[in-house]
Amino acid sequence: MTFDYDLFVIGAGPGGVSAARLAATHGAKVAIAERDKVGGTCVIHGCIPEKLMAYAASFSHVFEDADEYGWGKVRRRINWQQFMAAKDKAIDHLSQLHIQHLNEAGVELIYGQTKFLDAHTLDVGGRKITSDKILIAVGAEAVKPNIPGIEYAITSREMFELKQQPEHLAIIGSDQIAVKFAGSMNALISKVTLIVRDDNILPGRDQDIRTRVQESMVKNGIPVLCNANIEKIEQVKDDFCLSLSGHNQDTITVNTILNVTNRLPNLNGLDLGKAGVEVRQGAIAVDEYSCTSQKNIFAVGDCTNRPHWTPVAIASGRAFANTVFANQPRTVNLECIPLALSSQPEAATVGLTEAEARDKYGESVRCYRSSFQPLFDSIAQPEHKTLIKLVVDGNSNLVLGAHMVGEYAAEIIECLALAIRKGATKKDFDTTIGIHPSAAEEFFTLKNE
Ligand SMILES: Cc1cc2nc3c(=O)[nH]c(=O)nc-3n(C[C@H](O)[C@H](O)[C@H](O)COP(=O)(O)OP(=O)(O)OC[C@H]3O[C@@H](n4cnc5c(N)ncnc54)[C@H](O)[C@@H]3O)c2cc1C
Numbered sequence: 203m204t205f206d207y208d209l210f211v212i213g214a215g216p217g218g219v220s221a222a223r224l225a226a227t228h229g230a231k232v233a234i235a236e237r238d239k240v241g242g243t244c245v246i247h248g249c250i251p252e253k254l255m256a257y258a259a260s261f262s263h264v265f266e267d268a269d270e271y272g273w274g275k276v277r278r279r280i281n282w283q284q285f286m287a288a289k290d291k292a293i294d295h296l297s298q299l300h301i302q303h304l305n306e307a308g309v310e311l312i313y314g315q316t317k318f319l320d321a322h323t324l325d326v327g328g329r330k331i332t333s334d335k336i337l338i339a340v341g342a343e344a345v346k347p348n349i350p351g352i353e354y355a356i357t358s359r360e361m362f363e364l365k366q367q368p369e370h371l372a373i374i375g376s377d378q379i380a381v382k383f384a385g386s387m388n389a390l391i392s393k394v395t396l397i398v399r400d401d402n403i404l405p406g407r408d409q410d411i412r413t414r415v416q417e418s419m420v421k422n423g424i425p426v427l428c429n430a431n432i433e434k435i436e437q438v439k440d441d442f443c444l445s446l447s448g449h450n451q452d453t454i455t456v457n458t459i460l461n462v463t464n465r466l467p468n469l470n471g472l473d474l475g476k477a478g479v480e481v482r483q484g485a486i487a488v489d490e491y492s493c494t495s496q497k498n499i500f501a502v503g504d505c506t507n508r509p510h511w512t513p514v515a516i517a518s519g520r521a522f523a524n525t526v527f528a529n530q531p532r533t534v535n536l537e538c539i540p541l542a543l544s545s546q547p548e549a550a551t552v553g554l555t556e557a558e559a560r561d562k563y564g565e566s567v568r569c570y571r572s573s574f575q576p577l578f579d580s581i582a583q584p585e586h587k588t589l590i591k592l593v594v595d596g597n598s599n600l601v602l603g604a605h606m607v608g609e610y611a612a613e614i615i616e617c618l619a620l621a622i623r624k625g626a627t628k629k630d631f632d633t634t635i636g637i638h639p640s641a642a643e644e645f646f647t648l649k650n651e
Contacts, residue, residue: 203322207233209527210324210333212316212472215242216512217503218339219300221519226307228527233310233333235326240304240311241297243341243504244512250296251362252382254289256544259389263546267582280390282367289362318477321496335498335526338479338486339519340472342465342504347374351435354442355461358383368392368458372444374432375462376403378543381415383460385546388424395454397446398428404543407605408555410571414589414607415549421585422546427452435459467505483507490533492522500526509539540619542612547586550615553603553622559593566596570628570648576609577639590644592631599627604645614642 209225211218214236226232239246258280265276304311314327324331344357356364358379370393373380380396381403388394396403396419403419403426404412419426429449436443444454467485480487480495485507492500500522502508503515514536521532540552559567570592579586588608594601604618621630636643 205322205332205334207231207310207331207333209233209335209337210331211235211337211339212324213242213339213341213503213505214240214300214304214311215339215341215503215515216244217341217515217519218242218337219304219519220516221337221339221502221523222309223303223307224520224523225527226309228523230527232308233312233331234304235312235314235316235324237313237315237327239297240300241293244515245296245300246293247359247362249512250293251289252358252379252386253544254292255285255362255386255390256382256546258285258289259386259546262389262391263583267578270582278391280367282390283365286362286364315471317471317473318479319473321477321498335500336477337492337519337522338472338494338499338501338505339503339515340468340505341515342510343468344462345464345466346461347432347463349432349435351437351442352461354435354437355459358460358462361460364458368456370395370456371458371460372397372442372454372456373460373462375460376400376405377462378404378541379462381419381545382543383462384419384424385422386544388419388422389546394424395456396424396426397430397432397444397454398426399431399448401428403428406555407551408591408593408603409557410589410591411549411551411605411607415543415545415547418547418607419545465504465510469505491525491531492518508534508536511539511541514539535623538619538623540615542615544612547588547608548611549605549607550611551603551605552615552619553601554593555603555605556591556593559595559602563595563597563602567602568594568596568628570594572644572648574644576641578609588641588644590641590648592628592645592648594628599629601626601628601631608641610641614645617642618645 208230209232211222211234222232222234316326346352372395374397376398384394384396402412403416427450430446431448433445441455446452478496486501488506492502502518504510517534521534524530524532542550573587573589576588591605593603634646636646
């Protein structure tokens with residue numbers, strides 16, 4: 203049987219684009235479908251606009267610090283429309299670069315909503331297309347909790363399209379996306395209130411990091427309302443009134459509500475049943491080679507139950523292309539994935555938390571912590587402290603996790619991720635010469651508590 207393509211990819215986000223390009227480079231005839239803009243959540247509605255917002259926000263602290271360093275006072279008010287226009291331009295440029303890279307690799311780009319007609323046939327915006335192999339890379343979409351009035355809340359996607367800067371923003375959520383938005387918008391001089399259902403932010407992260415980030419947010423003037431349930435949201439003229447129960451039995455009036463509580467695989471309208479693709483707990487079920495229950499159909503990225511991060515989607519897309527089109531079987535090692543939070547201050551983490559390490563290694567776990575004032579802040583913000591922490595198995599001396607809250611945390615932890623993955627011991631850390639003066643050097647001088 204002949205097909206229109208060797209590979210058809212649904213979704214031009216990081217997972218789909220990386221797989222399509224590499225498969226085409228290996229000689230396959232490839233097409234990719236996209237219903238929105240090329241680049242996916244990461245480039246258009248996620249990582250990139252959020253990081254640009256964090257960069258815009260970082261000036262707020264730099265201006266304060268500049269004053270202390272002798273530069274004098276700088277105007278601290280962002281022109282929202284100017285920033286949003288600059289952000290849109292940068293995103294368009296990145297999207298165009300992705301299109302160019304697809305073209306250069308020989309991948310055909312087709313715009314349109316795509317669904318299955320059978321295991322080898324797709325409907326792409328009304329056009330019937332057949333393919334030998336199909337890769338599903340449709341990502342995930344925000345979902346809202348079932349609260350009366352939740353329709354007044356926007357999602358992260360709309361947040362990046364706001365024409366006016368919110369005066370008072372309520373953020374519903376506790377994970378990294380909620381914390382990042384809260385930090386950035388607060389530094390951009392919106393009034394921000396974070397509403398958290400649990401007793402702490404950043405579920406699943408190391409407790410020291412959770413506590414330190416939350417304390418810093420409160421210090422920066424962000425009320426973090428924990429153990430708070432939202433009973434209802436009502437519109438009152440141009441504002442919205444949130445009625446809370448739980449520890450905070452309060453009402454809050456804001457002019458914008460951002461809901462970032464959950465994201466689920468984007469499977470609606472794909473007609474997966476027609477292709478015999480199994481869905482388990484709301485995500486496409488895949489084996490270690492990203493193969494679904496239908497042997498010619500594969501899935502990568504946020505539509506699977508793998509961690510929802512861009513580098514995971516890219517690594518899975520590349521492993522799939524190498525396995526299927528270059529006869530080089532590849533799986534993705536999902537252990538030790540470093541994560542960063544472009545919060546204010548920045549935080550980053552890799553490997554096991556202290557609690558996870560104690561569960562796995564018991565009494566032998568040793569933690570090494572330091573909370574210190576970075577040199578930069580000795581002039582600018584004497585009250586600012588950086589926190590670093592290593593989690594070590596006392597028996598083998600292996601470093602199991604590294605965690606940090608402070609300037610450059612993402613860059614520093616990324617490098618430590620390699621050392622930890624390669625099996626670095628605490629002794630290796632102790633015998634490494636640091637760069638002085640730097641925050642990173644503190645990781646190499648940590649003493650027992
Ligand atoms: C606010 C926010 C911040 C984030 N920050 C980070 C971060 O700092 N670091 C990080 O690593 N990750 C971050 N993420 C997560 C990251 O964006 C995702 O993990 C990544 O984009 C997943 O890539 P993907 O290729 O699986 O899917 P996506 O990037 O979601 O791409 C899927 C594409 O498929 C298209 N599509 C869907 N259905 C169809 C269909 N039926 N037909 C045609 N096209 C279709 C969509 O339009 C989309 O373009 C963030 C996410 C959000 C929302």
